[in-house]
Amino acid sequence: MSRHISYREALREALRESLQTDPRVFLMGEDVGCYGGTYAVSKGLLEEFGPERVRDTPLSELGFVGAGIGAALGGMRPIVEVMTVNFSLLALDPIVNSAAMLHHMSGGQFSVPLVIRMATGAGRQVAAQHSNSFEGWYAHVPGLRVLSPATVEDARGMLRAALADPDPVLIFEHAQLYNSEGELPDDETAALDIASARVRRSGSDVSLITHGGSLPKALQAAEQLATQGIAAEVIDLRVLRPLDDATVMASVRKCRRAVLVDEAWRSGSLAAELMARIAEQAFFDLDAPLARVCSEEVPIPYPRHLEEAALPQVDKIVAAVQALMGVGA
Amino acid sequence: MIEFKLPSLGADMDEGTLLAWHVKPGDTVKRGQVVAVVDTSKAAVDVEIWHDGVVHELLVKVGEKVPVATVLATLLAPGEVAPTGPAPSSALPEKPGHREPGAAIHDAPLSGQPRSARSDEVSVQGPRAISAPVPGVRDVPSRRPVSPSARRRARELGIDPETVVGSGAQGSVTLADIEAVHAATAQSRAEQAPTPAEPAAASDRQQDMRKAIAAAMSRSKSEIPHYYLAETIPMQRALDWLQQRNEGLPITERILTAALLLKAVALALQRTPELNGFYRDGRFEPSAAVHPGVAISLRGGGLLAPALHDVGDKPLAQLMRELADLVKRARAGSLRSSEMADPTLTITNLGEQSVQSVFGVIYPPQVALVGFGSIEVRPWVEDGKLVAQPLLCATLAADHRASDGHRGALFLAALRERLQQPQTLA
Numbered sequence: 051m052s053r054h055i056s057y058r059e060a061l062r063e064a065l066r067e068s069l070q071t072d073p074r075v076f077l078m079g080e081d082v083g084c085y086g087g088t089y090a091v092s093k094g095l096l097e098e099f100g101p102e103r104v105r106d107t108p109l110s111e112l113g114f115v116g117a118g119i120g121a122a123l124g125g126m127r128p129i130v131e132v133m134t135v136n137f138s139l140l141a142l143d144p145i146v147n148s149a150a151m152l153h154h155m156s157g158g159q160f161s162v163p164l165v166i167r168m169a170t171g172a173g174r175q176v177a178a179q180h181s182n183s184f185e186g187w188y189a190h191v192p193g194l195r196v197l198s199p200a201t202v203e204d205a206r207g208m209l210r211a212a213l214a215d216p217d218p219v220l221i222f223e224h225a226q227l228y229n230s231e232g233e234l235p236d237d238e239t240a241a242l243d244i245a246s247a248r249v250r251r252s253g254s255d256v257s258l259i260t261h262g263g264s265l266p267k268a269l270q271a272a273e274q275l276a277t278q279g280i281a282a283e284v285i286d287l288r289v290l291r292p293l294d295d296a297t298v299m300a301s302v303r304k305c306r307r308a309v310l311v312d313e314a315w316r317s318g319s320l321a322a323e324l325m326a327r328i329a330e331q332a333f334f335d336l337d338a339p340l341a342r343v344c345s346e347e348v349p350i351p352y353p354r355h356l357e358e359a360a361l362p363q364v365d366k367i368v369a370a371v372q373a374l375m376g377v378g379a
Numbered sequence: 380m381i382e383f384k385l386p387s388l389g390a391d392m393d394e395g396t397l398l399a400w401h402v403k404p405g406d407t408v409k410r411g412q413v414v415a416v417v418d419t420s421k422a423a424v425d426v427e428i429w430h431d432g433v434v435h436e437l438l439v440k441v442g443e444k445v446p447v448a449t450v451l452a453t454l455l456a457p458g459e460v461a462p463t464g465p466a467p468s469s470a471l472p473e474k475p476g477h478r479e480p481g482a483a484i485h486d487a488p489l490s491g492q493p494r495s496a497r498s499d500e501v502s503v504q505g506p507r508a509i510s511a512p513v514p515g516v517r518d519v520p521s522r523r524p525v526s527p528s529a530r531r532r533a534r535e536l537g538i539d540p541e542t543v544v545g546s547g548a549q550g551s552v553t554l555a556d557i558e559a560v561h562a563a564t565a566q567s568r569a570e571q572a573p574t575p576a577e578p579a580a581a582s583d584r585q586q587d588m589r590k591a592i593a594a595a596m597s598r599s600k601s602e603i604p605h606y607y608l609a610e611t612i613p614m615q616r617a618l619d620w621l622q623q624r625n626e627g628l629p630i631t632e633r634i635l636t637a638a639l640l641l642k643a644v645a646l647a648l649q650r651t652p653e654l655n656g657f658y659r660d661g662r663f664e665p666s667a668a669v670h671p672g673v674a675i676s677l678r679g680g681g682l683l684a685p686a687l688h689d690v691g692d693k694p695l696a697q698l699m700r701e702l703a704d705l706v707k708r709a710r711a712g713s714l715r716s717s718e719m720a721d722p723t724l725t726i727t728n729l730g731e732q733s734v735q736s737v738f739g740v741i742y743p744p745q746v747a748l749v750g751f752g753s754i755e756v757r758p759w760v761e762d763g764k765l766v767a768q769p770l771l772c773a774t775l776a777a778d779h780r781a782s783d784g785h786r787g788a789l790f791l792a793a794l795r796e797r798l799q800q801p802q803t804l805a
Contacts, residue, residue: 335527338551376553
């Protein structure tokens, strides 16, 4: 029997399962314990597992991410929650220079089996400094695996695979998704791969390539386009590093048109990287210029109407597809 | 810039297929030089150019079928400087207007660029925007946008994507556009050729030629009010003179009667210019020069009537050589465009078939056709005595819009007189 569940509950169940099944696993971060997590993901876990395994930290990303790396090197399986990606910039040095590179720097002697969870994205009127989408930055770094669960199934299943990975894995949870709901499939405990992209909607006219918080928008756009006779295929990248080129190219070769949808800014972005790969690998299959719908290149505004105008939206995706199809917008 | 257009090589030609270019961009060409070979429905014709200059661009690709008056190439007049763009390259351009991509880049708006970011990027784009424009660069037509997959498919199907109307983003030609053209041509081909049997190329050509002749002759018979005259011409003197002249000469240098008749017709026309020229746009245009078209039957069937130029002015020996060459080339299918386009009247000689006389159909826009039957020895009354004499029946089919029977009769009389003084035809 499939089960209706929220994204937040799916994440909490995954955390509880890993705390239950592996004594090396512990959760650490700001407000994860007494407060139950800023987004209430870890609510109740302190009571269930105690302060040894659900640890509140000081407001020091540099410090507690570094401590997580040390614990991973020492044989633990830490899950470090950085409240949002905005604050992870304080921990860039331990994440990039230590977690990502120690395996290489030690000549393969050390691995860093660390999982870092972060909320990402905009759309909640929390202003520029709390609305960034920097997952593409991390996807730039060799040595990291970067996940972007967009469905309850991935929210439930990706953590187990991430903990099984001997190297650091970053999981980006779009803040807009926590309240979203979906069906967990019957085999909800089946291991999910953290290497491949998925076709979330099949189509033949245009590939909408997206991930995370933009997936629901892309699916909605595809629904609207279908009423206009345009069959959009929606690809959920799921894994931002390493990218699953094969799935992307198969879709682009089929549809011959592609629109990248990503909440990050366009310049030097993950969307730019994907466009480059498509141009490299599927150029002769293209029937239209590549296009992308990204955030406007401004600090994300606070006022609701301006914030909405700055972010990728369903109508923008529809308009981009229509332009590619030569349909008068 | 001089435009070199596909000439009409006869009333029955409205399009031609380019078989070969003999020149490339950058080549200097002289008036009268053969620059291309074009397949009409009748023959492969060497097309001459009528200007001195330097080839600038070849605009039609080998294998393309284009209507008469299509610009095949552009020439720079002597001293003219190429207007813009890259120097003529030796490579055949796919189509006019193909240029280095750089030229158009700065014109293309970055659609979807956020307004607010524009100001940030002015300093980045500034230097490029200043350095990019080249004088005259605006005149360069930009390359027609064809999507990569459409271009690839077009190549597979042998379709020129530049000729397809685009329906895609920014007016681009898409895969679907190419497939639509392919489907349409396949369908029209199927409709035009209901018999699926594959006819050989040769019989295709014969069919095409048959169609071309049918069109020209139908037009002639429906438009031209023909009148016909016949005259019997004693040939004893002419044949005697020829025999005398040919005596002792190797076969290759002997003059045949056909050449003598050509010259005789050309000279006889001097007094009746209304038989030599063209009827166009409701009026007759006489031609000062006499370029008889010589009807040549082809071995595979069909008929050509290419011109021998300025026949009245040429010595008989030269005419004979040129006639032999013309027949040979007509049968080999390598005529020149001027030979196809220039005939001012037609001469048909069915003497070899031993028919007595031929009443021809005028080849429009010409106004006359002279026909010769076989030369046979028959009874003839001369000076009140019955003698055996080689006789030739000469006929005239003429356009009543340009001349009357009286003038036609004058011509045949003049022809007869010329042939009684063969030494004047030398």
